[in-house]
Amino acid sequence: MDAEISLRVDGESHRLTVDTRTTLLDALRERLGNTSPKKGCDHGQCGACTVLLDGRRSLICLALAVAHDGAEITTADGLAPAGELHPVQQAFLEQDAFQCGYCTPGQVCSAVGVLDEVDRGWPSHVTEDLTGDVELSHDEVAERMSGNLCRCAAYVNIVPAVQQAGGAR
Amino acid sequence: MTDLLEPRAIGQALVRRDGEQKVRGTATYAYETPVENPAFCHPVQATIARGRVTAMDTAAAEALDGVLAVLTPFNAERLASTDDAEYAVLQSPEVAFRGQLIGVVVAETSELAREVADGITVAYAEQPHDSELRTDRPDLYAPEQVNAGHPTDTSEGDVEAAMRSAEVTVDHTYETQMLHNNPIEPHATTALWEPGADVPLTLWDSTQGVHPDRAAVSEVFGLDEQQVRVVCPYVGGGFGSKGNPHANVMLVAMAARALPGRPVKLALTRQQMFFLAGYRTPTIQRLQLAADRRGRLQAIAIDVVEQTSKVKEFAEQTGVPTRMMYASPNRRSTHRLAALDVPIPSWMRAPGECPGMFGPEVALDELAEELGMDPVQLRIVNEPDVDPDTGKPWSSRHLVECLREGAQRFGWSDRGPGRRREGDWFVGYGVASSVYPTMRQATSTANVRFERGRYVAEIGAADLGTGAWTVLPQIAADALGVDVADVEVRIGDTRYPTASVAGGSSGTNTWGSAVSVAAREFRDKFGTDPHDGDEASGDVDQAAMDEDHAAYAFGAQFAEVRVHADTGELRVPRLTGVFACGRIINPRTARSQLIGGMTMGMSMALHENSVFDPRIGQVANHDLAEYHISVNADVQQIEAHWLDEHDPYVNVMGSKGIGEIGITGTAAAVVNAVHHATGVRVRSLPVTLDKMVPGLP
Numbered sequence: 001m002d003a004e005i006s007l008r009v010d011g012e013s014h015r016l017t018v019d020t021r022t023t024l025l026d027a028l029r030e031r032l033g034n035t036s037p038k039k040g041c042d043h044g045q046c047g048a049c050t051v052l053l054d055g056r057r058s059l060i061c062l063a064l065a066v067a068h069d070g071a072e073i074t075t076a077d078g079l080a081p082a083g084e085l086h087p088v089q090q091a092f093l094e095q096d097a098f099q100c101g102y103c104t105p106g107q108v109c110s111a112v113g114v115l116d117e118v119d120r121g122w123p124s125h126v127t128e129d130l131t132g133d134v135e136l137s138h139d140e141v142a143e144r145m146s147g148n149l150c151r152c153a154a155y156v157n158i159v160p161a162v163q164q165a166g167g168a169r
Numbered sequence: 170m171t172d173l174l175e176p177r178a179i180g181q182a183l184v185r186r187d188g189e190q191k192v193r194g195t196a197t198y199a200y201e202t203p204v205e206n207p208a209f210c211h212p213v214q215a216t217i218a219r220g221r222v223t224a225m226d227t228a229a230a231e232a233l234d235g236v237l238a239v240l241t242p243f244n245a246e247r248l249a250s251t252d253d254a255e256y257a258v259l260q261s262p263e264v265a266f267r268g269q270l271i272g273v274v275v276a277e278t279s280e281l282a283r284e285v286a287d288g289i290t291v292a293y294a295e296q297p298h299d300s301e302l303r304t305d306r307p308d309l310y311a312p313e314q315v316n317a318g319h320p321t322d323t324s325e326g327d328v329e330a331a332m333r334s335a336e337v338t339v340d341h342t343y344e345t346q347m348l349h350n351n352p353i354e355p356h357a358t359t360a361l362w363e364p365g366a367d368v369p370l371t372l373w374d375s376t377q378g379v380h381p382d383r384a385a386v387s388e389v390f391g392l393d394e395q396q397v398r399v400v401c402p403y404v405g406g407g408f409g410s411k412g413n414p415h416a417n418v419m420l421v422a423m424a425a426r427a428l429p430g431r432p433v434k435l436a437l438t439r440q441q442m443f444f445l446a447g448y449r450t451p452t453i454q455r456l457q458l459a460a461d462r463r464g465r466l467q468a469i470a471i472d473v474v475e476q477t478s479k480v481k482e483f484a485e486q487t488g489v490p491t492r493m494m495y496a497s498p499n500r501r502s503t504h505r506l507a508a509l510d511v512p513i514p515s516w517m518r519a520p521g522e523c524p525g526m527f528g529p530e531v532a533l534d535e536l537a538e539e540l541g542m543d544p545v546q547l548r549i550v551n552e553p554d555v556d557p558d559t560g561k562p563w564s565s566r567h568l569v570e571c572l573r574e575g576a577q578r579f580g581w582s583d584r585g586p587g588r589r590r591e592g593d594w595f596v597g598y599g600v601a602s603s604v605y606p607t608m609r610q611a612t613s614t615a616n617v618r619f620e621r622g623r624y625v626a627e628i629g630a631a632d633l634g635t636g637a638w639t640v641l642p643q644i645a646a647d648a649l650g651v652d653v654a655d656v657e658v659r660i661g662d663t664r665y666p667t668a669s670v671a672g673g674s675s676g677t678n679t680w681g682s683a684v685s686v687a688a689r690e691f692r693d694k695f696g697t698d699p700h701d702g703d704e705a706s707g708d709v710d711q712a713a714m715d716e717d718h719a720a721y722a723f724g725a726q727f728a729e730v731r732v733h734a735d736t737g738e739l740r741v742p743r744l745t746g747v748f749a750c751g752r753i754i755n756p757r758t759a760r761s762q763l764i765g766g767m768t769m770g771m772s773m774a775l776h777e778n779s780v781f782d783p784r785i786g787q788v789a790n791h792d793l794a795e796y797h798i799s800v801n802a803d804v805q806q807i808e809a810h811w812l813d814e815h816d817p818y819v820n821v822m823g824s825k826g827i828g829e830i831g832i833t834g835t836a837a838a839v840v841n842a843v844h845h846a847t848g849v850r851v852r853s854l855p856v857t858l859d860k861m862v863p864g865l866p
Contacts, residue, residue, distance in 0.1 A: 019278060019280045019281075021280045021284075022278075022280060026279060026280070029201070030209075030278070030279060033203060035194065035197065035198075035200075035201035036193065036194025036195065037194065038194070038198075038353070038354070038405070039200075039355070039436065040353040040354070040355070040439070040793075041439040041792065041793045042438060042439065043439065043792060043793070043794065045439070045792060045793035045794045046353060046439075046793050048353055075194060076192065076193055076194040077193045077194050077195055079193075080193075085189065085192065085193075089189075089192035089193065092188075092192045093184055093185070093188045093189070093192060094184065096184075096185070096757050096758065096760070096761045098188075098191055098192070098634070099406075099633075099634025099635070099636075099758075099761055099762070099765060100352070100353070100354065100403075100404060100405045100406040100633055100634030101187065101190075101191030101192075101196055101403065101405065101634065102198060102352070102353045102354040102405025102406060103353045103405075104191050104192055104194070105191075105192070105193065105194030108192055108194075126802075138805070139802075141801075142801040142802045142804065142805075143801075143802050145801040145802075146800040146801045146802040146803075147800075148801070149353060149793060149798060149800060150353070150801075151351055151352055151353045151406050151408070151769075151798065152406055152634045152761070152765045153764065153765040153766075153768030153769055153772070153799065153804070154761060154764075154765065155768065155799075155800075155801045155803075155804040156764050156768070156804060156806075156807045157761065157764075158801060159801065
């Protein structure tokens, strides 16, 4: 069964027809030609499909497109205008926080989400003081970024990249 | 002996040239190739572990709107070559392992293809399968050779006699687990068959080598190599699993040929990858060490039992590093295989060296304990003057220096003989050596051309995160004597000159050699003031392929572990590696590769485990929720350092290869640290709580 929905992706509005089984990830990748979010597992287990969905990081392989009519999506490609980079992206480059690059757009979107969550004072599993400000410590970043698998294992560089971007805000 | 290039661009920590596309997600991986009106494939897999497909009911599927083709063993084209059984896709109804490809559905959308594939009813004549690896199997056999052409067995002197007469001996069996490569980019292809075109078959395939990929595909389909083009500018990780094409590549090419003119896409699901994309065999290693009181080895022996599939043999060379690591007058190594009804094992990062540096490096730790000797010192006293396996001198060997520098950087001298407890945690230190052979492939060619004021180097190389896009310009710049900013490199396409596979840590060594020869030819022909369009090509420098020396990279890894006294929870707060791996072309990308290898080694030690259920003949935990790889929170401090090593016998860059050495020895260092912390000796990987808790003090 098909359904018509609207999506706003990286600042551009789209009207599209999707199978009601189509995930948001496949709607972007296979219908709209936006392949910035990646498919690594299709089961919400690897984090490669992470985007900002209505402002919050989200695994869009687990989201049905038809249930997100009218959603606002920012992929890694939409974080900065062409020719420029978001501070998180710049920090990933400088810290060499990736190798093959396949998990990277998801890592980048996840990191943008993490910085926002920390700004809002949301605690994580490793936050000692649940009521005060959250410090962007190694353990905080590593914990919050653990939903994004990196098989090349750039973790040692991802944490300082996120901290660098956090400090640069 | 080779005069090394004067390093100007070489040695600079340049940022990745493909970095911006990767952090934005605009680098196009195979499945993402923009093509007009693609069709989508979904494979059908066997749900028995052995037997025969007797019927497949596809009529209803084929009648559905939007279904373009359904291929099965009963209607698929007959392939020109079925010599490689892995590639004989849909050529027979026989089923050799659970998960084998028995069909493919091609449809207008991926949702429909999947629905239809999952709905096809298959009738089987099932036979009993045999898929359990055990050392007491009567049918274990010696393969003709093991991977990379090594002899199956070696023997020198009399190990048994040395074991009987030695003052101290160790005789234990160690096990490494089944492991799956699991690159985050699945094995994926976009394929287009255009009959009548000059190049009728185009594959945008995720591969570690476009030319080896093309060679395999063209043979299977009976095409001339020039009739196939393989394109792969970016690879989302491979770790060996994309070194050779697997059956999925042949399947998508068949689907494309069934739909002439229409591009088709196929990506294996994560679950399918556990059946079809290769894996590292589990290994069972019996180690025997005999030594005198001063720790000098009198004998070292490794007897390996591991598995292959019945349908295609792959013999991991697990015993090979034991042949050359340490001096000993009496030596033995053997490999025996069980041929089972299981998926086909293949390359995974450092085949041979990775599992093969587990048993021996833990056994050495056990020997050090027996002797009351420092495990670093034990390795140092067994340093061989020449390669014990071949008798050749080393091109360079700085293992002892790595051990000493690593010990100093890590603070190894803080390691007391007794147990240390900090609060609820036992703390321990462990060490192991690392090794990887320095390989150079025989064939690779590069072009260098002057184009609009810049130098362009072309070679069909692959960058799987290894940095080829970035380091090949550095090599070309120094070979041409120009600024690296004036060099452009084009890779990942069979339209460029032939490149060897990105495997065996040989990519940079091999392609860099071809690029530097092409640069030299260019300068010889056109001097320093070339004209637009001037072009020269060069092959791998055969003269630099020194056969008189044994060439290896070495390293030492130190691990700190913390084990919770009550729960056995295990943490690795620190890993320090020091490597002697020749000249480093780009410190930024090199450090990432070495740390990545070490982290994967830690992941092997603690997390990864393909739990194979022999009753059904499949990996039970075949996804990333249950096949655990180390995540960010598992990693704290991991450092990789290297010595400034100058080796004139390897290649003109002086590089030895760094992609694989990082994963060798890590798991042993962790296991040895666990023993130091707790007194519990874990001889089978991974180290899980159930193996720890009963023995905790």
